[in-house]
Amino acid sequence: MSDFRSDTVTRPTPAMKQAMLDADLGDDVFGDDPTVNRLQQTAAEMLGFEAALFAPSGTQTNLIAMMSHCQRGDEAIVGQQWHTYRWEAGGMAVLGSIQPQPLEHQPDGSIALADIEAAIKPDDPHFARTRLVVIENTTGGKPLPLSYMREVRALAQRHKLQTHIDGARLFNAAVAQSPQDPVAQARLLCESYDSLSLCLSKGLGAPVGSLLLGPKEFIGRARRVRKMLGGGMRQAGVLAAAGLHALQHHVLRLAEDHANAQALAEGLSRICADHPRLRGMTTVHPVQTNILFFDIDAGLADDFLRHLEQRGIRVTSGYYRHAGRTMKRIRWVTHLDVSAADVRHALEAVGAF
Template sequence: MYATAIKTASLSAADFRSDTVTRPDEGMMAAIQAAPVGDDVYGDDPTTSKLEAVAAEMLGKESGLFLTSGTQSNLAGVMAHCNRGDEYLIGKTYHIYAYEAGGTAVLGSIVPHPLPVDHRGALAAEDIVAAIKPNDSHVPITRLLCVENTVNGMAQSQSYMDEMANLAHDHGLKAHCDGARLMNASVALGVSAKELVKGYDTVSLCLSKGLGAPAGSVLVSDHETITRARRLRKMLGGGLRQSGILAAAGLYALEHNIEGLAEDHRRARHLVSKLDALDGITVNVEAVETNMIFIRFGDDRASIPDTALTELAPFMADHNITITPGRVMRCVVHRDINDADIDALVDALSAFIARYAD
């Protein structure tokens, strides 16, 4: 009876909705099984402490903190920099502002100031400078600049990352990087993650996206900021006990799964080249730099009505493919997608479009 009420994707389907759908492989499960654990709220969990140290070292910072999710890691990061009534500047499409349930405002009483982003997901220096408030008791104190990398799969370059961090510091702001998929950016650009974020005061890295761990993110910064974030994590309900079970998966991901992101990127490019040959859809060909592809249904060549799009997900499910339907459909390639899955997606999309060709 409950089975009908619970919405689950078929576990055998090729799932293109997100890189969060990956499942731990055998090696990761073995690492989880073998992990020494203790109570991390007492600071006793050796595996969690090791993960925090490894992540901090990888990202060139003094200290790390394991948190339950990217959302919690970003929230603790923003709250570690800002007091109640302070303000942070951020791209209006960025995850912290748009998709984290307004947590910084609700739980931190911190005011977001959303800024435009360009076609590559980048902020403009002049918008940032114009948004920084003067020292005037009528307005909030601008405290922080939040940058994201990757943005919708687009890798933000070293020069852009440096420019943003320097701009923030020149104006007395701190700089936070939501690096949920920072390793994708690093692999795509051929630049170390440490170098990419060298100017940032805090960086949040997700372990449960393309890196393949079942849960968790790491926030890295200097000792003092991480001490504040650790207190905030407790307040936010994120103090875990034998967290080494999860941290072991994260450590395994950092040690074994970064290189494989290049393979995801190669598959994404291959998918784009195959899709580009189909009539009836357009693909963001130029902007596929890592593992995300955006497919738009209906263009000059053919028109697919809105009603048809409601049939897209069930049609794909019949082909053992899971997608998030929409006029613009995001497809994400990850370690649980293979070459045959790419071919199956192209064939199914081709069959779907053919229904509306005339």
């Protein structure tokens, strides 16, 4: 089975499993699990924050962040396609009573600075209070440039707004931009932002968990919100050990995932170019990290996906309409459990189709 559905499907490596078995344990709700504490301290020091908090998922760390930054009736500026708005079941509104203000994206995945500024509400009782600007990096596999991250931070500071990064794949962005020293690049991307959510169970390969990072006082509030949301875990060190191993051993290897995604994109492009009848019926989108989008005409899509499934290749997909045509967009994600051989197998299958 070659599973390209997501980088969340990875299994712990043997070394990671051993680290989990060997973990020192305590009660994290009481704050005395030594492995959780070590993970939190390691991540905070690595990324330039005062403190960190371990939680079960990135959806929860994002929600904890927004509920710690905002009060009922406050507003958070988010991207129309970003995880915090589109893919987290409306948690900020349903559980946090926070109004999302979604904005459209530019082709590079960013939100225009002018659009962010125009969305900030005046101090008037008719409006929700704009309190927070949320940035997602990467977004759709595209790393946002350091210059843009700094411009958003400066804009928010001018307007006295808080800032949060949904950095589920932050290290993918950092590796793409600075493969020799991605940890230093990640620190620069986060510099002066008020909080960061970092997923350990995507490209980093841990089985469970995300971290919320920020100032000590903020993390103190966040700990209370985590408890409220049911995210307090007891002997969580067995999970934190996997996250600690991931931070120590799996950051640099993300470059392998990027190389595999690039090889997949180049192979798909060659196959489509070699078959003239596919012209106009397929599009291979540029790949920058570990996520590749491949569009295929709706008339071919079901047969194509069935063909892949029969050959043990799993992907995710969804229909969309563009210029009067219906297309299916297929998402391929490379990760710890996708090898160069898996990419070759996938390309052979596509070529056979």
